[in-house]
Amino acid sequence: MSSRNMNSENTNTAANTLSAAGTNTAGAAAGAGMQTASVANKTADKAARVASLKRRYSKYASSAGGGMRGPGPGGPGRRGRNAAQQPIAKGAMKDSGKTIRRIFGYLDEDKPKMLIAFACVLVSTVTNLAGSYMLRPIINTYIAPLDGSRGDAAGLFRSLLVMAAIYLAGVAANYLQARTMLNIAQNALQRIRDDLFTKMQELPVRFYDNNNNGDLMSRFTNDVDVLGQMLSNTLVQLFSGALSIIGTLALMIYTNIWLTLVTLLMMPLMLKAGGAVAMRSRKYFKSLQESLGAVNGYVEETVSGQKVVKVFCHEDVAKEEFNILNDDLRENQIKAQFFGGLMGPVMNCLSQVNYSLTAAIGGVLCVLRGFDIGGLTVFLNYSRQFSRPVNEISQQVSQVFSALAGAERVFAVMDEKPEPADDADAVALAPMQGHVILDHVYFGYNPDKTILKDISLYAKPGQKIAFVGSTGAGKTTITNLINRFYDIQSGTITIDGVDIKHLKMDNLRENIAMVLQDTHLFTGTVRENIRYGRLDATDEEVVQAAKTASAHSFIMRLPKGYDTELTGDGANLSQGQRQLLNIARAAISKAPILILDEATSSVDTRTERHIEHGMDRLMKDRTTFVIAHRLSTVRNANAIMVLEKGEIIERGDHDDLLAQKGRYYELYTGLSELD
Numbered sequence: 001m002s003s004r005n006m007n008s009e010n011t012n013t014a015a016n017t018l019s020a021a022g023t024n025t026a027g028a029a030a031g032a033g034m035q036t037a038s039v040a041n042k043t044a045d046k047a048a049r050v051a052s053l054k055r056r057y058s059k060y061a062s063s064a065g066g067g068m069r070g071p072g073p074g075g076p077g078r079r080g081r082n083a084a085q086q087p088i089a090k091g092a093m094k095d096s097g098k099t100i101r102r103i104f105g106y107l108d109e110d111k112p113k114m115l116i117a118f119a120c121v122l123v124s125t126v127t128n129l130a131g132s133y134m135l136r137p138i139i140n141t142y143i144a145p146l147d148g149s150r151g152d153a154a155g156l157f158r159s160l161l162v163m164a165a166i167y168l169a170g171v172a173a174n175y176l177q178a179r180t181m182l183n184i185a186q187n188a189l190q191r192i193r194d195d196l197f198t199k200m201q202e203l204p205v206r207f208y209d210n211n212n213n214g215d216l217m218s219r220f221t222n223d224v225d226v227l228g229q230m231l232s233n234t235l236v237q238l239f240s241g242a243l244s245i246i247g248t249l250a251l252m253i254y255t256n257i258w259l260t261l262v263t264l265l266m267m268p269l270m271l272k273a274g275g276a277v278a279m280r281s282r283k284y285f286k287s288l289q290e291s292l293g294a295v296n297g298y299v300e301e302t303v304s305g306q307k308v309v310k311v312f313c314h315e316d317v318a319k320e321e322f323n324i325l326n327d328d329l330r331e332n333q334i335k336a337q338f339f340g341g342l343m344g345p346v347m348n349c350l351s352q353v354n355y356s357l358t359a360a361i362g363g364v365l366c367v368l369r370g371f372d373i374g375g376l377t378v379f380l381n382y383s384r385q386f387s388r389p390v391n392e393i394s395q396q397v398s399q400v401f402s403a404l405a406g407a408e409r410v411f412a413v414m415d416e417k418p419e420p421a422d423d424a425d426a427v428a429l430a431p432m433q434g435h436v437i438l439d440h441v442y443f444g445y446n447p448d449k450t451i452l453k454d455i456s457l458y459a460k461p462g463q464k465i466a467f468v469g470s471t472g473a474g475k476t477t478i479t480n481l482i483n484r485f486y487d488i489q490s491g492t493i494t495i496d497g498v499d500i501k502h503l504k505m506d507n508l509r510e511n512i513a514m515v516l517q518d519t520h521l522f523t524g525t526v527r528e529n530i531r532y533g534r535l536d537a538t539d540e541e542v543v544q545a546a547k548t549a550s551a552h553s554f555i556m557r558l559p560k561g562y563d564t565e566l567t568g569d570g571a572n573l574s575q576g577q578r579q580l581l582n583i584a585r586a587a588i589s590k591a592p593i594l595i596l597d598e599a600t601s602s603v604d605t606r607t608e609r610h611i612e613h614g615m616d617r618l619m620k621d622r623t624t625f626v627i628a629h630r631l632s633t634v635r636n637a638n639a640i641m642v643l644e645k646g647e648i649i650e651r652g653d654h655d656d657l658l659a660q661k662g663r664y665y666e667l668y669t670g671l672s673e674l675d
């Protein structure tokens, strides 16, 4: 794809154009050759590969169709307006009443505005009906008077003015209605997004372990989006559609009962035909949705993993797999859009039949039964108008279902259990000293699989406790328990003698500064990122923290120093530099407990020694937990805990442990063997 882009950019000179065209043709020919050769094989196992790829990648598809949505049959910009475009997601019917009530709950605050909007709908529908009905007296009195006299131009002009005024009022009401509904819908969406985001901030770490980020993002964007579509369009359309149907029907009966019967007899036929087309296309739209999700997922994964793709030269495989998915998407698009597009013409045709039939029978009635021309004219109008809302409502129904499905996905997140609230008698330690005691602690991420077994330790302020041990031994897990990312299954963890379960969560986390094993930086300047550790820190303190973390000198070499913007998790920094900023962010906090999880694993040994000097000052009077694979960095710890398979198998200071000639000795001297 990139070569094609380059080619199209190089079209300045004829030579370039020619060579570019040449390459393209050659490429295309070769591609075509390859394709023909392998077509037979491909068709054989294509279905299987499509199925397998779809199974793996369509998890990204949400009820609303994943991040990338294809234009609907109505073309781009009319997304979600066609009857069958959004398939009814499974479970959409599940307790819809409750979901609807909940959605309406978000509209509650704007009740007065809702009343205005619906009043406007009423006005616009009534004026529309009245305006078209006026044609009858106008024709019968001024154009072709029933008594056979000549028409009256002045009278005609006057009544046309009245008619225009009526229509104008309708247009104004319509405009007001659209603006008000837009306002109401956006207010509701804002509240929903607010609630969802607030909820996401309250959810425990465990929730994020178990849920796919892409899926969460899609709830936030796509699902909220479909819901918004429903609120701003569908509600009003359903209401005005229903009003129009009732009003039109009443006027039709009033105008001529026999012609009304003709239209009413045509209706079931139209509904049946429309339903049949919708059923077929719904089936294809469902497959389309899956294909779209798969393509989406594949692109997402390939983009984020592009480096790995390149490292392992998987470009060709990626292209081939993408082609398969893309092909499948194209086929499903064509089928779905064909049936989706069939709806309009079929309905149109039936509505024309209805029109002609009504006109013919109406004409006969005029000639034989003295039915007035004005009456026939308005009736023909109405019979056209009548099928429109019927169509519209049947189309909106599927929109409602997909919005409900989206709303359910949004509400599902909102109903997740948040982090447990503080106990009524929870205390706040101010100031916190930092005596941390773990007493016979047992823990497993799943209750039935214990990861940490019988962990006991005591750390005093000013002490440095190190955890060492092989990968997966449970070092990070211990630190995650101290700040209550997870709650322990048995045993106790106390800080200054208070069980952390009885501490206010904010108080606990405020007092623990942490450098996580996975670094993370936010979009913003270097200064803002460091200040994230303590928002009221002065500029001098930011610089001081950077110096402590040995980050100052590299920051000064950045184009704008402390004001350099970081983007995409610090993509413009080296891994070690990212770690130094994470350390500076922890260093700026005045928390009495400090946890460093592999904080310097990507930093060179010289810088690491540098940091140590700064850190020694930082750790003074604080309780520090350090995790490090590079044992040289933990040598000076007051106590070193050697963890193996979730148990502390050795403990003591560096010299003790070396003297024991156990696991630590093996790790330190490089004698350890992998089991």
Ligand SMILES: Nc1ncnc2c1ncn2[C@@H]1O[C@H](COP(=O)(O)OP(=O)(O)OP(=O)(O)O)[C@@H](O)[C@H]1O
Binding pocket: 209, 445, 446, 451, 469, 470, 471, 472, 473, 474, 475, 476, 477, 478, 517
């Ligand atoms: N979120 C999680 N859900 C379930 N199991 C987990 C989770 N995080 C870690 N584990 C499991 O817990 C065990 C301990 O993991 P932990 O992250 O504490 O190891 P570690 O000692 O920090 O290893 P490393 O040195 O690689 O960082 C591992 O076996 C891992 O599979």
Ligand SMILES: [Mg+2]
Binding pocket: 475, 476, 477, 517, 597
């Ligand atoms: Mg770890």
